[in-house]
Amino acid sequence: MSTALETHDLTVTYDKKPVLYGIDLEIPQGQLVGIIGPNGAGKSTFIKSVMGVLPVTGGWVKVFGEPLAKNITRVGYVPQRGSVDWDFPVTVMDVALQGTYGKLGMFRRVGKKERKIASEALDKVGMLDYAKRQIGNLSGGQQQRVFLARAIAQDCDLYFMDEPFVGVDAATESAIITLLQEMRAKGKTVVVVHHDLQTAPEYFDMLMLLNMRLVAFGPTSEVFTKEILQKTYGGKLTILSEIATEAAKNDLTKTHSKTP
Amino acid sequence: MSFIEYVLTRPFAGSDNGLWYLLMAFSVALPCSLLGCFLLLRRMALIGDAISHSVLPGIVFAFLLVKDLSSPWLLIGAALSGLFVTVLIELIHTKTRVKQDAAIGISFTTLFALGVLMVSVFVGKQTDLDIDCVISGEMTHIIYYDSVSLFGKEVPEPLLISYGVTALTLIFLLIFFRVLTLSSFDAGLMASFGVNPKVVHYLLMAVLSLVVVTSFQAVGAILVIALLIIPAASAYLCTHRLKVMLLLAAAHAALSSIAAMYIYVSFNCSISSAMVVAGLGLFCLAWLFGPVDGLIWKWKRRYLLAETYDLADRDG
Numbered sequence: 001m002s003t004a005l006e007t008h009d010l011t012v013t014y015d016k017k018p019v020l021y022g023i024d025l026e027i028p029q030g031q032l033v034g035i036i037g038p039n040g041a042g043k044s045t046f047i048k049s050v051m052g053v054l055p056v057t058g059g060w061v062k063v064f065g066e067p068l069a070k071n072i073t074r075v076g077y078v079p080q081r082g083s084v085d086w087d088f089p090v091t092v093m094d095v096a097l098q099g100t101y102g103k104l105g106m107f108r109r110v111g112k113k114e115r116k117i118a119s120e121a122l123d124k125v126g127m128l129d130y131a132k133r134q135i136g137n138l139s140g141g142q143q144q145r146v147f148l149a150r151a152i153a154q155d156c157d158l159y160f161m162d163e164p165f166v167g168v169d170a171a172t173e174s175a176i177i178t179l180l181q182e183m184r185a186k187g188k189t190v191v192v193v194h195h196d197l198q199t200a201p202e203y204f205d206m207l208m209l210l211n212m213r214l215v216a217f218g219p220t221s222e223v224f225t226k227e228i229l230q231k232t233y234g235g236k237l238t239i240l241s242e243i244a245t246e247a248a249k250n251d252l253t254k255t256h257s258k259t260p
Numbered sequence: 261m262s263f264i265e266y267v268l269t270r271p272f273a274g275s276d277n278g279l280w281y282l283l284m285a286f287s288v289a290l291p292c293s294l295l296g297c298f299l300l301l302r303r304m305a306l307i308g309d310a311i312s313h314s315v316l317p318g319i320v321f322a323f324l325l326v327k328d329l330s331s332p333w334l335l336i337g338a339a340l341s342g343l344f345v346t347v348l349i350e351l352i353h354t355k356t357r358v359k360q361d362a363a364i365g366i367s368f369t370t371l372f373a374l375g376v377l378m379v380s381v382f383v384g385k386q387t388d389l390d391i392d393c394v395i396s397g398e399m400t401h402i403i404y405y406d407s408v409s410l411f412g413k414e415v416p417e418p419l420l421i422s423y424g425v426t427a428l429t430l431i432f433l434l435i436f437f438r439v440l441t442l443s444s445f446d447a448g449l450m451a452s453f454g455v456n457p458k459v460v461h462y463l464l465m466a467v468l469s470l471v472v473v474t475s476f477q478a479v480g481a482i483l484v485i486a487l488l489i490i491p492a493a494s495a496y497l498c499t500h501r502l503k504v505m506l507l508l509a510a511a512h513a514a515l516s517s518i519a520a521m522y523i524y525v526s527f528n529c530s531i532s533s534a535m536v537v538a539g540l541g542l543f544c545l546a547w548l549f550g551p552v553d554g555l556i557w558k559w560k561r562r563y564l565l566a567e568t569y570d571l572a573d574r575d576g
Contacts, residue, residue: 084445089301098442101438102452
């Protein structure tokens with residue numbers, strides 16, 4: 001299996017304080033990868049620095065075996081929903097069309113082809129009926145769907161999503177996960193910053209446990225264990241023991257079910 | 261002469277000057293209103309304030325070098341110091357823990373103070389560069405400059421320069437519309453496309469400096485902020501579409517320039533101040549009757565809602 005993302009000794013500092021140290025990682029293609037870790041662990045920083053949105057202090061990043069700049073149109077970024085101003089005077093269609101700008105460039109005109117791509121993407125997330133609405137009139141879940149439609153319109157092979165499940169309703173959450181699974185079925189790789197430990201083992205093939213350093217990375221069944229979670233979160237999380245028991249149970253069922 | 265004819269020609273009766281003032285007012289208001297839309301959406305409304313105040317030391321410095329108030333070097337010096345203040349603001353708020361609003365407060369006031377000092381120490385009363393002009397500008401002074409023959413009319417030079425800058429701004433906005441929109445809405449996505457939002461920021465600041473500087477003489481350092489923000493804010497209240505917002509802001513600029521001429525001929529007051537007051541009137545209209553969330557419609561909705569509940573109460 002070839003590699004979608006490779007980082008070597010990736011280090012990011014903010015105001016001379018290190019936020020991420022020496023991240024060595026190889027994410028194979030066609031995986032759903034969750035990034036989990038406590039607040040301030042550098043989860044968002046990791047994907048922002050990989051995408052070149054934040055400057056990297058040391059180390060390097062390769063995407064599909066080449067520097068990011070060479071494959072930039074193959075990589076899509078879905079920022080946190082809260083990072084944009086939802087009062088901005090644009091329509092749902094306008095936002096979906098933004099996804100096509102990666103390939104279209106910043107100066108060429110939007111044509112029929114782009115409109116078709118954007119409409120199909122909106123249709124896919126069930127937001128086509130809202131195409132002409134101003135984005136301010138949408139619910140949190142609908143806003144996230146529009147962001148996903150924009151990502152679909154980008155038509156990339158590797159996606160980075162920053163907390164797509166935050167503040168969305170249950171219906172949207174399951175719609176998103178179905179969508180991610182469809183993407184994976186098409187051989188796309190999706191890396192998702194995730195905060196909910198309860199659902200993490202259910203949603204992701206692989207997990208990346210981050211706390212300024214890379215604590216562990218591997219198939220969910222191997223890394224979602226009590227020891228590794230404790231190492232990632234320290235002792236401060238009260239629900240941790242609960243989760244750890246869950247994890248232990250998971251381990252048991254997985255070892256049982258995986259035995260041929 | 262009919263009444264309508266009287267009303268229409270009133271500001272232009274007597275000489276060409278009225279026409280020049282109107283054209284000048286519009287050429288200052290138009291680029292300001294369009295750039296103001298992007299400033300408003302980027303939550304940078306006060307950057308215009310900062311730039312307009314900081315151009316003063318640049319103007320004085322250039323004047324001391326060339327000793328000529330109509331030299332284009334003054335424009336260049338002013339634009340450079342306008343750009344300098346935006347760099348200074350970025351520097352303060354990225355390199356220290358001081359936040360952006362405080363950084364703006366520190367940077368422009370200091371540069372303005374420096375400019376005022378330079379005026380009083382080096383320039384004195386010998387020229388047009390006095391503090392009154394700095395504050396509210398003087399539109400009517402454009403006719404004291406050299407003029408250029410155009411279509412058989414003697415057109416004042418500042419007017420031509422101002423229209424040159426307006427044309428430049430329009431071209432800039434046409435070419436960079438998508439870049440400006442995307443970087444205002446979602447700078448992260450734009451960066452992920454490989455376009456650096458910082459570059460876009462400084463490009464916008466450079467054009468803004470140029471516009472602010474050319475309007476400096478006509479409207480002064482303080483009123484230019486009103487021309488940047490009021491049309492944009494009025495348009496913002498009336499629409500949810502960016503292109504419509506830009507068109508409405510331009511219409512606001514035109515209407516307030518025309519209204520200002522009537523105020524000017526009636527009271528013989530400062531045209532720039534009249535323009536700002538007229539602009540505020542239009543803003544209030546947008547606030548009350550704006551099709552998107554005008555107060556009137558809110559009141560009407562509340563009244564209808566209350567009525568419905570009243571009926572429901574009586575029924576139940």
